[in-house]
Amino acid sequence: MTTVLSRPLRIGIVGAGPAGIYAADILTKAGSGQLPVSIDLIERLPAPYGLVRYGVAPDHPRIKEIIKALRRVLEHPDIRFLGNVNYGSDLKLDDLRRHYDAIIFSTGAMDDRDLDIPGVDLPGSHGAADFVSWYDGHPDVPRTWPLDARSVAVLGAGNVALDVARVLSKTAAEMLTTEIPPNVHAGLLANRATDVHVFARRGPAQVKFSPLELRELAHSPTVDVVVHPEGFEFDEASLQLAQTDKQVKMVMKTLNAWVGQEPTGKPHRLHLHFLENPVEILGTARVEGLRTERQELVGDGTARGTGEFTEWDVQAVYRAVGYRSSHLADVPFDHRRHVVPNAAGRVQDVDGQQVPGVYVTGWIKRGPIGLIGHTKSDASETISCLLEDVATLTPAERPDPDDVTAHLDGLGVRYTTKQGWDLLDAHEVTLGEAQGRARVKVVARDEMVRISTQP
The missing domain is CATH 3.40.50.720 (NAD(P)-binding Rossmann-like Domain)
Structure with a gap:
């Protein structure tokens, strides 16, 4: 030693x-x-x-x-x-x-995990990790984000997919109670999305989001959550999971209460689609749609394609299929x-x-x-x-x-040092206090360093 x-x-x-x-x-x-x-x-x-x-x-x-x-x-x-x-x-x-x-x-x-389907590189096709970095005020990403699509697809069935869908669905005023910096608030003010579609390639019992994340979708006064009955299916393995896994049981309780409910007329709708596998992002100069293949459960919780395809009229796609x-x-x-x-x-x-x-x-x-x-x-x-x-x-x-x-x-x-972080932390908290918020995040790296290293 x-x-x-x-x-x-x-x-x-x-x-x-x-x-x-x-x-x-x-x-x-x-x-x-x-x-x-x-x-x-x-x-x-x-x-x-x-x-x-x-x-x-x-x-x-x-x-x-x-x-x-x-x-x-x-x-x-x-x-x-x-x-x-x-x-x-x-x-x-x-x-x-x-x-x-x-x-x-x-x-x-x-970084975003790759999704190998045609059209993935079209303008309007975004990695969820990049979007998360933007709305979380990461210093190394662009300060603006294109939010001109009225109908948006989110690919994935995890908590990040729900985060992205929720942020795209809520109003800028609702988000202003949080720590978002001014550039993010300005970007969300320009958001034109009225319909956000979340696509899961497997069934409702196989989704990876937590019960808390799921329930929070319905907390916004401006968003209707729509669970589409098509694809809301269970096989033997799914039923067993719903009976034995506490997390799955809680998710199913929430989804069962929502499935088939009609929108109430709120200005935004967040749609959940199950057993829809994205196979192509459509468009020439930019995203103009999404093609999915209907899946069917095969008994063990896995799914296979049926050969039945649907084209969805969306103008932006967010790929929330994992990090790497x-x-x-x-x-x-x-x-x-x-x-x-x-x-x-x-x-x-x-x-x-x-x-x-x-x-x-x-x-x-x-x-x-x-x-x-x-x-x-x-x-x-x-x-x-x-x-x-x-x-x-x-x-x-x-x-x-x-x-x-x-x-x-x-x-x-x-x-920067721990003492420098204390200075930056205090600065962000002070910015927030002036607006009745917990903090307002500083975005620019140079500004973060300046505040952290001031005498």
């Missing part, structure tokens, strides 16, 4: 979302305090919290409550936050090895599964051999599945492996924490 006998174990965690913060928290508690650690959370954005800040819909403030727990972890004296630092340019893998005894990548999954991670420079990557190959968090090379001192946790490790509870247990597994390896880790050449910041200073990187 030569790396920890004379000084704290130096750990660099790349990615300051829930996965990275949970890993840091577990490390500080390792060995009931018998193993001193010094941890840097390295984040490419100026602010921490990852998808909790930039992936949760702004009208879900209860989910954002997790930030309170994450904030408490960042207060730990052995954890340092370094924001606005880009892995691959500001810090490369060799740099990290020089400054840390071990490195954990927790960079998550921010991106390749990290100098780190092995499985381009089929879009994860870093690993064994319980230990990174493996192309030959299946462990890459010494390099670990992963979160979605970059296991793929974009699971909730916060899964993220915690996932981090525990990775940290357990790291701790087992402590005696074999190669000691960092320059473990002094000041050496990392000196490196960044030498490159002219305007990195």
Whole structure:
């Protein structure tokens, strides 16, 4: 244990979302305090919290409550936050090895999974992840969004699909009670959508959205939820799920209450279609429609095509078919599964051999599945492996924490800190107080950095 006998174990965690913060928290508690650690959370954005800040819909403030727990972890004296630092340019893998005894990548999954159907590249065909980043005020996406379609298709049957459909259906005035920045409010004011159609390729018992997400669709005073009876079907496996799975049972209770109900005359309608598989996005110069194939359940919960096709008159399509991670420079990557190959968090090379001192946790490790509870247990597994390896880790050449910041200073990187995040957080809260809101999010990266680094 030569790396920890004379000084704290130096750990660099790349990615300051829930996965990275949970890993840091577990490390500080390792060995009931018998193993001193010094941890840097390295984040490419100026602010921490990852998808909790930039992936949760702004009208879900209860989910954002997790930030309170994450904030408490960042207060730990052995954890340092370094924001606005880009892995691959500001810090490369060799740099990290020089400054840390071990490195954990927790960079998550921010890109849209591919959907291989004709027309997917037409103007008006959007990835849901890009739209979510826009309405969540991500600093690295355009400030405007085209919302000129009156009829919109959302492809997918998960919580992100419902988030996108709900934001497209609600009025800008309803969203103004949230933390959305001014550019998002202005964009939603211009939204012309009156009908939003959500298409699920399997049946109602196989959808992946949560009961809470589903019920929230009906909370808007301006939106009628329409569950179309066509495709509202069950096979033997579906009926068994509805009887034995609590989540499915709650979803079915809500859907059964809505199915077949006529719209009440509200200005917007949110349609749910089941057993409709998107096969082509139609149009020449831009999206002009969507073609789906009716599916049928085959008894085990899976579905097959019937050869019956329907064309839907829509002018925009949002693809909410899942997230995927991106390749990290100098780190092995499985381009089929879009994860870093690993064994319980230990990174493996192309030959299946462990890459010494390099670990992963979160979605970059296991793929974009699971909730916060899964993220915690996932981090525990990775940290357990790291701790087992402590005696074999190669000691960092320059473990002094000041050496990392000196490196960044030498490159002219305007990195942010926990103290800087406190300044930005307070600034956003003050902006919100002036409008009777919890906060108003600052969008521009330069402004975020300026506020975070002011004297």
